[in-house]
Structures are given as C-alpha cells and as structure tokens.
Amino acid sequence: MDKAALVGIIVVVVCAFFSNRLSSSMAAQVLAHSGKKHFPTAFNFKLARSYRESYGSDGTYWQFVVLNVVYGIGLLVFGVSSLIYWLRG
Numbered sequence: 001m002d003k004a005a006l007v008g009i010i011v012v013v014v015c016a017f018f019s020n021r022l023s024s025s026m027a028a029q030v031l032a033h034s035g036k037k038h039f040p041t042a043f044n045f046k047l048a049r050s051y052r053e054s055y056g057s058d059g060t061y062w063q064f065v066v067l068n069v070v071y072g073i074g075l076l077v078f079g080v081s082s083l084i085y086w087l088r089g
Contacts, residue, residue: 012074019064019067020042023041024041026041026051034053
C-alpha cells in the first residue's frame with residue numbers, strides 16, 4: 001500500500017470518528033432545544049438544518065458540514081478505487 005492511500009484511509013477514519021461524535025452531540029442539543037429527533041445522525045443534513053435554525057451557523061455547524069463532506073468524498077473515492085482494483089483483479 002502506498003503512502004497516499006494510507007494517508008487517505010487515515011483521513012477517512014478520523015473524519016468518520018469526529019463526524020459521528022459531533023453529529024451525536026448536535027442531535028442531543030437539538031432534541032433538548034426543540035424536541036426534534038434525528039436518526040441517523042451522520043450524513044443527516046436535516047439535523048444540520050435544525051441545528052442551524054436553533055443555534056445559527058456557528059463553528060459546530062461548519063465543522064459538521066466540512067467533516068461530512070470530506071468523509072463522504074473519501075468514502076466515494078476509496079469505494080470507486082477499490083471497485084476498479086477488484087475488477088482489474
């Protein structure tokens with residue numbers, strides 16, 4: 001495995017970890033403030049909208065957006081590259 005792939009995998013795993021923790025925290029805050037339940041919390045942009053309506057576009061909101069976008073793009077890139085590698089066999 002080359003270094004670029006290893007760094008990419010590490011970035012995806014770290015983004016997944018922090019995205020899930022941040023999403024769970026945001027869901028708890030929205031539930032306490034407005035009573036709205038959001039599940040699943042990762043990749044849930046309705047949760048982001050509810051959070052923004054309650055608390056505004058603060059740093060937590062933008063962290064959620066950036067982490068989920070990087071996480072999603074990373075999963076897509078590694079999924080497609082793994083599929084191509086598997087098909088070439």
